[in-house]
Amino acid sequence: MTLAPSTVNTEAATAVDPSDLISFDSLLGSEELGLRERVRKYVREEIKPNISKWYEDGRFPLEIVPDLAKLGLLGMHLKGYGCAGRTAVDYGLAAAELEAGDSGIRTFVSVQGSLAMSAIAKHGSEEQKQEWLPQMAAGQAIGCFGLTEPTAGSDPSSMTTFARRDGGDWVMNGTKRWIGLANVAQVAVIWAQTDDGVRGFVVPTETPGFTATPIEPKLSMRASVQCEINLHNVRLPADAVLPDVSGLRGPFTCLNEARYGIAWGTMGAARDAFEDALSYSKERLQFDRPLAGYQLTQQKLVNMALEINKGFLLALHLGRLKDAGKLQNHQISVGKLNNCREAIEICREARTILGGNGITLEYSPLRHANNLESVRTYEGTDEVHTLVLGQKLTGVGAFR
Numbered sequence: 001m002t003l004a005p006s007t008v009n010t011e012a013a014t015a016v017d018p019s020d021l022i023s024f025d026s027l028l029g030s031e032e033l034g035l036r037e038r039v040r041k042y043v044r045e046e047i048k049p050n051i052s053k054w055y056e057d058g059r060f061p062l063e064i065v066p067d068l069a070k071l072g073l074l075g076m077h078l079k080g081y082g083c084a085g086r087t088a089v090d091y092g093l094a095a096a097e098l099e100a101g102d103s104g105i106r107t108f109v110s111v112q113g114s115l116a117m118s119a120i121a122k123h124g125s126e127e128q129k130q131e132w133l134p135q136m137a138a139g140q141a142i143g144c145f146g147l148t149e150p151t152a153g154s155d156p157s158s159m160t161t162f163a164r165r166d167g168g169d170w171v172m173n174g175t176k177r178w179i180g181l182a183n184v185a186q187v188a189v190i191w192a193q194t195d196d197g198v199r200g201f202v203v204p205t206e207t208p209g210f211t212a213t214p215i216e217p218k219l220s221m222r223a224s225v226q227c228e229i230n231l232h233n234v235r236l237p238a239d240a241v242l243p244d245v246s247g248l249r250g251p252f253t254c255l256n257e258a259r260y261g262i263a264w265g266t267m268g269a270a271r272d273a274f275e276d277a278l279s280y281s282k283e284r285l286q287f288d289r290p291l292a293g294y295q296l297t298q299q300k301l302v303n304m305a306l307e308i309n310k311g312f313l314l315a316l317h318l319g320r321l322k323d324a325g326k327l328q329n330h331q332i333s334v335g336k337l338n339n340c341r342e343a344i345e346i347c348r349e350a351r352t353i354l355g356g357n358g359i360t361l362e363y364s365p366l367r368h369a370n371n372l373e374s375v376r377t378y379e380g381t382d383e384v385h386t387l388v389l390g391q392k393l394t395g396v397g398a399f400r
Contacts (some may be wrong), residue, residue: 019274019305024312028093035090039097042071047101052361054223058216060104061223062184069139073098073109075117077257081133083117088260088322092315095261096268103371104224106265111180112136114257116143119189119200122253123245128202132187144205144212146176146190146229147251153178154384156191156198156248161231163192163201170194170241172201172209172234178378182212182227189242190231191251200242200250209234220374256332259379263318263335266343266375267311273365274304277350280363284355291353300349307342314338330392337385344372 017024025033046067054061068074072084073094079085099106117136120128120143135141152159161174172192182188188203188210203210212227242250278301281292291297318335321327347369351358358366376382391397 017271017275018278019271019308021305022309022313024309024316027316028089032087032089032093035086036093036097039071039073039094040100042067043097043101043105047098047105051102051105051223052367054104055102055367056222056361058218058222060108060181060184060225064105065108065139065142068109069137073113074139075113075121075133075137076109077113078117078121078133078137081121081129082137083121083133084137087319088327089316089319091261092264092319095265096271096312096315098268099265100268100272102223103265103269103368103375104221106261106268107180107221107224107375110258110261110265111145112143114261115145115254116185116187116189118254118257119145119242119250120202123200123242123250124202125239125243127239128242132202136187141186142181142184144179144182144185144188144227145251145254146179146182146188146203147255148176148178150175150177150228154381156251159191159193159198161190161192163194163199163236165195166235168238170201170236170238172203172231172236174231176229176231178215179212179227179229181225182229183214183225185212188229190229197246198248198250199246201236201240202242203234203236203240207234207236220370222370255379256329259332259336260318260322260327262375262379263311263332263339264315266339266372267308267315269368269372270304270308270311270343270346273347273350273368274301274308276363276365277301277304277353280357281353297353300353304346304349307346311339311342330388333380333385333388336380337382337389340372340376341382344369344376347372 075083076086077088077091095106098109117133120132132141136143147156149159163170163172174192185205188205190201190203191198192201209232211230215226215228281297282290284291314335318327318331347365350365354363357363361367387398
């Protein structure tokens with residue numbers, strides 16, 4: 001395993017997190033620890049005091065976007081064009097802290113940076129990069145990423161959105177669904193079938209024929225926004241197409257960026273739920289003693305902490321591989337599948353320690369568990385990632 005960073009914090013690690021049983025911080029460098037602390041402080045001071053209200057109201061707090069930009073979190077793993085150029089591990093650490101606040105907050109950074117900005121940075125023209133990336137890194141423009149359709153989720157090759165040539169223009173028609181941020185975005189990266197296969201298009205959302213409608217009501221990701229996009233005779237200039245990629249390889253390279261961040265983010269949600277349960281168990285008295293003094297409660301806490309430690313180790317290992325240019329696609333599936341699956345179980349178990357109080361928004365576990373139902377589904381379901389790994393192990397594809 002390649003866990004050691006190039007510059008290691010050599011001081012003996014003191015557990016910052018109550019769940020840390022293995023001196024995890026000793027595996028991080030001083031810059032990594034500093035970034036994590038800055039994001040953690042912001043989440044502690046600005047997100048956690050407000051998240052229950054945002055969640056209850058079903059509102060994504062657009063007012064935090066400038067703060068996220070000032071922290072350098074928008075497109076933070078990209079280089080140039082006003083982006084921070086941080087490492088994959090830096091991005092992962094930030095994702096964990098943001099999702100400890102709420103999955104909706106981490107999802108915003110993921111959609112903006114790992115999907116929309118990555119698509120333009122990886123596959124766009126120089127003109128497209130110059131026009132959009134500096135604005136998006138500064139939080140002055142919000143982006144969205146239109147791939148999924150009402151009948152094309154796990155199988156994007158069956159998308160029916162189509163862009164046809166009309167003289168020097170493109171004309172696009174179709175429907176996209178479950179598209180994060182679409183109703184507040186200034187630019188959309190839309191993937192569509194063409195006569196030459198799947199292509200990506202940079203679509204300003206003010207273009208006539210582009211309509212984004214929030215999907216409501218929701219039981220999950222309430223402090224976020226997901227939309228259905230309708231594209232009716234959307235006319236685009238010839239240079240709207242992303243010139244450097246064709247086929248599904250284009251969107252998949254962006255999805256892998258987002259999936260990598262999820263491996264970290266979900267562990268942040270799990271850790272936050274664990275901390276709520278641990279704190280509560282020490283204060284709540286039953287039969288004249290705290291819940292923490294009962295063997296079954298301790299078993300729950302230990303099992304949760306073990307999975308959190310293992311999940312963060314896995315995420316860090318994937319991050320070191322990614323920074324070394326050695327991360328393989330199936331390894332991203334390992335992180336996404338395992339850490340989503342374990343995180344949702346941790347959050348549900350944490351709720352049991354809270355008893356009836358755990359169904360209120362005063363405590364985080366059930367909110368996190370509800371959010372993770374969405375996180376577990378998007379960027380590849382459990383089933384899809386299972387089949388990716390099954391093919392890796394057997395050499396036999398079983399998708400059809």
